[in-house]
Amino acid sequence: MSTESHILVIDDDPDIAKAARLLLERHEMRVSTAADPEAAWVLLAGDPIDVILLDLNFARGRTTGEEGFAMLDRLIAADARAVVIVVTGHSGIAVAVRAMRSGATDFVIKPWNNERLLTTVERGLALRRAKLETAATPPVAGGVLLGESAGMARARDLVARVAPTTASILIHGAPGTGKTLIAQLIHQASPHAHLPLVTLDAEAADAAVIAAQTAAAAGGTLVIDHIDRLPRALHATLLNAIASTRVVATTRVDRAGIRAAIGEDLLDRVGTIDIALSPLTDRADDVLLLARHFLALFAYRHAKPTMALDPATATAIAADRWPDNVRGLRQAIERAVLLGSDDVMLSPDTAEPTPLAPDLSLARNEQALITAALERQAFNVSRAAAQLGLTRAALYRRMARYGL
Template sequence: MSTESPRILVIDDDVDIAKAARLLLERQGMTVSTAADPPAAWVRLAEAPVDVILLDLNFARGRTNGAEGFALLDRLIAADRHAVVIVVTGHSGIAVAVQAMRSGATDFVIKPWNNERLLATVERGVALRRAKLDAATAPPVVDGALLGESAKITRLRDLIARVAPTEAPVLVAGPTGTGKTLVAQLIHQSSARADSPLVTLDAQVADSAMIATQVAASMGGSLVIDQVDRLPRALHGELARRIDGPRVIATTRLDRAGMRAAVGEDLLYRLNTIEIDLPPLAERDGDALLLARHFLAVFAHRHGRPARPIAQDAEQAIARIGWPDNVRGLRLAMERAVLLGNGATYELDDIALRPATDPGHLAPPELSLARNEKTMIDAALKRHAFNVSRAALELGLTRAALYRRMARYGL
């Protein structure tokens, strides 16, 4: 079991309640962070996994039905199946707290609480969390939430929730940077195989020996076949014959017609019982600005920079441009803005957005994705003392994908 200081997140819009919990738990040697609402909570969770989450169920003034808290509870458990969530409620909310436990919460605490009882409940939660992680093979996914409120991303989360607990093979398709690796990880960690290995086979560089090794390593767990359409034709039959043991999750950048042309019928039949299509960011109405605010807050906290709002014209630009590199490109642009911006607000120039010749359109960010990607990868590797697994988790990449980029950029 880990001997590190327990990390606790308190999600409560009542500043006094959050402060009281923080002071009590810090006196016991715990590391405590606070968030006043769900968006702030996702920022804190993007930094590192926590052991226990203390969750208030109501955030908007006058709300008492717990709808906001229940929605967040569902998302927290979907993002980390080992999450330990303790609901904090008033005396009148005991029935709601019991309902929350039926929805996945571990325990509940009644306000105003008894300090000894709260401390004992949190300590039990820490022990439970660490026991879960000790039994698990795969580490929790840092920043593992599929954020967004658009209709398409809401339907996507619902589809993942329905498909993940099954044994069905899944084909995850979408353009570069839309989150295929994250979706594969979420499917695995929400399945009955979550405590078994999650192994990635890089189809582009695969050979017979690699297929045999990776399939054997994934037995009982899940096998992610990354960029399956790039598997050499000569290996299609061999892969199709071998993938009976693990749960198979394949990814591709191609559409259905492209997949039918690139992958043999026998292999495709074994891969696409369920197809999940990830929308480009341009089709996720409103999500670009939501994600931009999230990433700006994450990187400001990570790099020790002050939190700053986005200027109105920059907000409009973020919402309107196409983002050809999707969420990955947006994330890179926001980290660049945090590192280089120095005004009271984030401006168009900070985010490298400038009006195009046609005033009705806006140009995409004027930055070299390759140059910025190299910078971000180098920074992540240094932050984690060149631990490739941890750097890959932070960057939202598989180890194989990160190794490919390290080789490409000479890192």
């Protein structure tokens, strides 16, 4: 078995996790473990995972499996090609069957037989390879919609309901709220995920570009970025070109604004379903959840010491308006982890918090973060853009701005 195979074990019982890790590592697999879903999302966002072993209960005394089913739903929503093996107890056959109906690939009963577990994981790895070999686009890096606010719950529900259809979708949201990620997840969960996902930058489009990009997206998904900025002279050209193509369009303006910008005919074609993404100022309960997630993620990704938010920093982060929304919060936290910066007050888990004056400005840090992302990805612009939550066109514009 290849050492490139990466298995994630999600189980709150350290003995179970250790037993699985020792067995699978003996067969040349890389194994990561997480005690709960929160820790699992950090690992899922940090590295590609081939097979997930998922326990269904994480709180002491719980036996319903509801925590695990919620995690399973989000795993499948984040990557329709995910291979999830449910781990359940002797009395859990009915639960395992329910899990498989919800998208799990297989199940293993605790206490397991080592040979049975190994065979099940190897079968899962083969299935994952087969799924990826038929895919035109790789899984979305870190592709998960984190947050428990009502707005984010509605967005997740809409993605789950409409992604498997061929309906056109219009995504509204301020800069940095996750429009690109939503578009990628919709394609990934569609029946045509094995076909191309192509992005058209409406602001920079002309008739030739529209024809080429629409042809490239044939059978797959065409994402029209900033559709409200499409020159009026090209409205009819685009409308004709996308007659038989699934479209996911993005905009920073509301429904009334988009109607005024592109007219009723084009809006009817691209806006069958609206998904509205709230700014962080309307997601107060999510801000610290996201900050802690990014803090753990970048400490893991950059092999830095695990850090914790001290109370003063948490208060400052929660109070900030974050004009660049999730993207801005993510970049500010990554900068703090990379540079050990005083711009965001952080303290090691083993140390006393140090009170510092917070400076949460993003503008001064964007160039450094873009440079770091490009260097990490060996100047592969597509991968760097995905890591930064930008389209390629948006990253190219920023690179030009900073002379990169």
